[in-house]
Amino acid sequence: MSRNGPLALAYHALFVVFMLTPILVVCWVAFTPEGFLSFPVRHWSLRWFYAIGRYPEFVSAFWRSLGLGALSSALAVAVSVPAALAIARHQFAGREAMTTLFMSPLMIPHVVLGIAFLRFFTEIGLGGTFAGLVLSHIVIVLPFALRLTLASAVGLDSRIEHAAVSLGASEATVLKRITLPLVLPGLVSGWALAFINSFDEVTMTVFIAAPGTETLPVRMFLYIQDNIDPLVTSVSACVIAITVAALIALDRAYGLERLLVGKGSHGR
Amino acid sequence: MAFLALDNLSKRFGTQTAVDGLSLGVEKGEFISLLGPSGCGKTTTLQMIAGFVEPSSGAIRLEGEDLLAVKPAKRGLGIVFQSYALFPHMTATENVAFGLEMQGIAAAERARRVADALELVGLGAFAARYPRQLSGGQQQRVALARALVIRPRILLLDEPLSNLDAKLREEMQIELRQIQRTVGTTTILVTHDQAEAMALSDRVVVMNKGRAEQIATPLEAYEHPATAFVASFLGKTNLVNGVAVRPERIAFAAAGLVGTVRTRIFQGNHWLYQVDTASGLVTVIRQNTGDAMPEEGAAVHLVWEARA
Numbered sequence: 288m289s290r291n292g293p294l295a296l297a298y299h300a301l302f303v304v305f306m307l308t309p310i311l312v313v314c315w316v317a318f319t320p321e322g323f324l325s326f327p328v329r330h331w332s333l334r335w336f337y338a339i340g341r342y343p344e345f346v347s348a349f350w351r352s353l354g355l356g357a358l359s360s361a362l363a364v365a366v367s368v369p370a371a372l373a374i375a376r377h378q379f380a381g382r383e384a385m386t387t388l389f390m391s392p393l394m395i396p397h398v399v400l401g402i403a404f405l406r407f408f409t410e411i412g413l414g415g416t417f418a419g420l421v422l423s424h425i426v427i428v429l430p431f432a433l434r435l436t437l438a439s440a441v442g443l444d445s446r447i448e449h450a451a452v453s454l455g456a457s458e459a460t461v462l463k464r465i466t467l468p469l470v471l472p473g474l475v476s477g478w479a480l481a482f483i484n485s486f487d488e489v490t491m492t493v494f495i496a497a498p499g500t501e502t503l504p505v506r507m508f509l510y511i512q513d514n515i516d517p518l519v520t521s522v523s524a525c526v527i528a529i530t531v532a533a534l535i536a537l538d539r540a541y542g543l544e545r546l547l548v549g550k551g552s553h554g555r
Numbered sequence: 556m557a558f559l560a561l562d563n564l565s566k567r568f569g570t571q572t573a574v575d576g577l578s579l580g581v582e583k584g585e586f587i588s589l590l591g592p593s594g595c596g597k598t599t600t601l602q603m604i605a606g607f608v609e610p611s612s613g614a615i616r617l618e619g620e621d622l623l624a625v626k627p628a629k630r631g632l633g634i635v636f637q638s639y640a641l642f643p644h645m646t647a648t649e650n651v652a653f654g655l656e657m658q659g660i661a662a663a664e665r666a667r668r669v670a671d672a673l674e675l676v677g678l679g680a681f682a683a684r685y686p687r688q689l690s691g692g693q694q695q696r697v698a699l700a701r702a703l704v705i706r707p708r709i710l711l712l713d714e715p716l717s718n719l720d721a722k723l724r725e726e727m728q729i730e731l732r733q734i735q736r737t738v739g740t741t742t743i744l745v746t747h748d749q750a751e752a753m754a755l756s757d758r759v760v761v762m763n764k765g766r767a768e769q770i771a772t773p774l775e776a777y778e779h780p781a782t783a784f785v786a787s788f789l790g791k792t793n794l795v796n797g798v799a800v801r802p803e804r805i806a807f808a809a810a811g812l813v814g815t816v817r818t819r820i821f822q823g824n825h826w827l828y829q830v831d832t833a834s835g836l837v838t839v840i841r842q843n844t845g846d847a848m849p850e851e852g853a854a855v856h857l858v859w860e861a862r863a
Contacts, residue, residue, distance in 0.1 A: 446640040449607055450698075452627050453634045454654035454705060464653075468644050 310527060316517055317524040324517050335521035345522055348506035352486055355417070355502060359424035360481035363432040364474050366425070371433060372466070375440035393430045400427065401494030408495065415497025423495055427488060428481035435480060439473025475541075556619060558583040558741060559604075559709060564613035565765075566599050573599040575765035576613070581709075581743065586735055588744045588752035591762035591788070597745045600762075601711055604743065606630055617708060628657075633702030633740070637714035639694045641686040647673065647697045648682045654705035672704035673697075675734060692723045699731070703738060710735070710742040716751060728754050749789050753777065761785045795834050795859075802827075802840040804859050807849060811858035812837075819851050830855060 291299070312326065319325055320332030339345055367389075373379070374386055392400070404423045405414070413419035443466065451465045452458075467474075489504040496505045503526070507519050537543060557580030566574040574596040581587050589597035602608040604615060606627030615622040622630060642650050651672050655665045673679050676696035686694050695715060702710055715731075716724045732755050735742050746752050752759045753773035761768045761776060761784070769781040780786035786799045793800045795812070803825075814832035826848055828839040837857060841848065849855050 444638060444640060446636045446638055447642060449605070449627075450634060450636065450640040450701075451642070451653065452607075453605060453630070453632055454701070455628050455631075455657035456653070457628060460657070465642060 313520050314524045314527060317520040319517050319520075322516055324515060324520070335517045336525070338518055339521060339525070342518065344501070345503070345506055345510075345518075348501050348503040349526070351417070351500065352503040355420055355424055356482040356485035359421050359485050360428055360432065360478045362421070363425050363429045363481050364436065364478045366429065367433040367436040367477060368467075368470070368474065371436040371440040371470075374437060375443070376445065389433050390430045392427050397427065397488070397490035398494075401491035404491065405494045415495070415500055417500050419495055420492065420500055420502070423491060424485045424488065427491060428484050431480040431484055432477040435473045435477035436470065437473075439470040443469050479537075556616075557581055558585075558618060559743075560614075560616045561600070561604075562614040562616070564600065564603060564615065565611050566596070566603060566608060567611045572765050574603070574610075577762075577765070577767055579760060579767065579770065581741060583741055584739050586732075586742045586744070586755060586757045588746055588756040588759045589762055590746055590749060590752040590759050592747055595762040596765040597747075597760075597762050598713060601713055601743065601745045604709070605632055605634055605711055631705070631708050632711055633705060633707030633709070634711045635695070635698045635702050635713065635715045637717050639686070639691075639698045639718075641694055641697055641701070643686050646683050646685055647678060647689070647700075650686070650697055651701045651704050654701065658705065668704055669700075672700040675703070675737070676700045677730075691719055692727060695719065695727065699734070703734070703740065707740060710740045712742065712744040714746055715744070717746075717748070724751070731755060753789070761788060763788075791838050791840070793837050795832075795837060800859050802838040803842075805837065805839045805857050806841070806859065807839075808856050808858040811856035814855055814857055816849050816851050816853045816855060819848070830857060832857065 315328055316324060316326055317335055318331050318333070319328045320330050320334050370385070370389060374382060400423070404419070408414045408416070408419040408423075413422070447469070448461050448465055451461045456464065487504065488502075489508055492502050493505050493508060496502060501509070503522075507522060511519050534543060559579075559581040561577055561579040564574055564577045565572065577596070577600060579587075589600055591597050599608055603610050604622070606622075606625070610623065617630075642653065645653070648669055651669045652665055655668060660668070670679070670682070673682055676699050678693060678696050678700065681689060681693060681697075684693075686697065689697065695718075698715070712731075716727050719727060728751060735755075744752065744755060756773055758770060759773050759776055760770045763784050769776050769785045771779075771781075776785060777789050780789060780792075780799070783794075783799070786792045791802045793802060793805070812832050812834065814830040814837065816828060817831050817836070818829045820827040821843070823843065825843055826839075826841045828841070828849075830837045830839055839857065
């Protein structure tokens with residue numbers, strides 16, 4: 288059952304091909320036995336996948352990126368919840384200014400943020416540290432976390448909380464039993480979007496990361512400056528495989544549409 | 556001393572006065588309606604009783620106790636909202652059990668009282684459903700059960716039937732009245748629907764621009780409206796030569812005020828007429844008895860009983 292005409296379908300197909308082709312090509316090239324990037328691949332080999340084992344810094348950078356994304360996104364969501372509830376519920380002086388401030392990292396080029404953070408962190412003794420990475424990533428993923436948290440907070444009927452209060456619930460109980468469970472879909476979506484942005488970030492991070500605190504994209508970026516061998520393609524293929532596996536698992540567990548679009552259908 | 560006493564209660568939002576010196580005594584077990592158009596201050600009054608809005612001045616006493624000194628969570632009032640405001644992530648049972656849980660009622664008694672409350676509103680079979688799996692009327696019943704199960708000192712109803720369709724609304728009115736009679740809870744209903752207020756209440760408070768225009772039984776307010784506003788708000792009314800006359804009190808006769816039928820509408824149990832007269836357009840309602848009635852364009856004479 289299709290509601291799209293043949294022209295629209297063809298356009299969508301073209302669009303999907305355009306999006307997916309580079310990813311498929313990268314995966315394909317990863318299986319080359321040659322010592323350089325070659326396409327098309329005529330012989331198959333796992334040579335460059337085994338090669339990852341000789342570069343433990345790629346593996347450690349991957350885990351660092353994962354931890355950095357998870358931690359900075361979680362902290363950004365933690366900051367977003369009270370901010371979103373305040374913005375959604377209350378009229379107060381500086382409300383607009385606060386919203387704009389939280390959203391401002393979206394407007395600032397990451398290269399500018401990178402240089403600014405480099406100076407700042409060096410000044411306060413956080414230069415090249417993981418803590419510095421976390422702080423800077425909180426700043427850049429906060430708009431994404433706040434946007435989705437705010438959307439679910441605005442959609443929450445305050446009379447539901449009033450009803451809970453009238454039934455004898457304290458403020459803490461209302462927050463724990465009513466408010467948080469109801470904004471949870473927004474929090475999860477916000478966290479996921481923030482995580483993706485953090486994991487993907489290279490422009491700013493390349494300024495801040497030092498040897499030993501490099502994230503995976505930074506490690507790959509630095510590697511291809513000095514090398515032209517297909518190692519980065521095998522690393523990319525691994526990341527793509529892990530991403531696809533994670534998305535399938537998430538879709539089975541929660542439904543991707545609900546998670547990323549933030550469509551909260553409550554309960555089960 | 557009344558069970559619930561509002562004493563010279565006012566609420567100002569900036570320069571706007573939402574409620575203006577409202578005084579009202581509600582007796583225990585009474586069903587009272589705050590009736591008026593939107594913006595008359597009826598909902599603000601309810602919210603001040605519930606504790607969600609703080610009065611600018613005046614006092615609220617419940618059984619002699621200063622209610623304003625009590626936190627909203629400690630007032631022990633049951634509230635039903637127009638939007639139902641059910642907890643969407645909880646089943647009907649969990650919704651109804653919430654208030655008892657807050658009171659620290661033991662699980663066994665809780666389960667029994669929740670089952671009783673759901674039975675009272677006729678939803679025993681729907682206990683395990685989530686709100687989104689229930690119809691509007693069923694959600695409204697869950698909200699009512701949730702408010703009643705805590706044995707509230709007062710039941711506050713904020714336009715509870717406005718989101719239901721006309722037929723269901725009528726059924727729920729009858730049921731609401733029966734349930735209130737059964738449990739005997741003092742009830743305050745906020746509504747803009749004069750028919751609903753008259754059908755349900757022992758007394759109505761007709762409100763306009765933050766003030767109570769009249770506090771009386773529905774019959775008294777209808778028959779002896781204290782002000783022109785009350786007369787026009789409680790059903791249709793004609794002003795003929797400065798005298799207010801209800802449309803159903805006017806009859807066609809052989810002699811009387813001369814007029815011409817402009818429109819005639821058949822409404823099943825009655826006819827609705829608009830008659831052009833020297834004193835202006837007069838609305839007439841006549842019971843349908845099956846007899847032939849004057850047609851559009853017909854010349855008629857109108858008579859009515861003068862009433863004190």
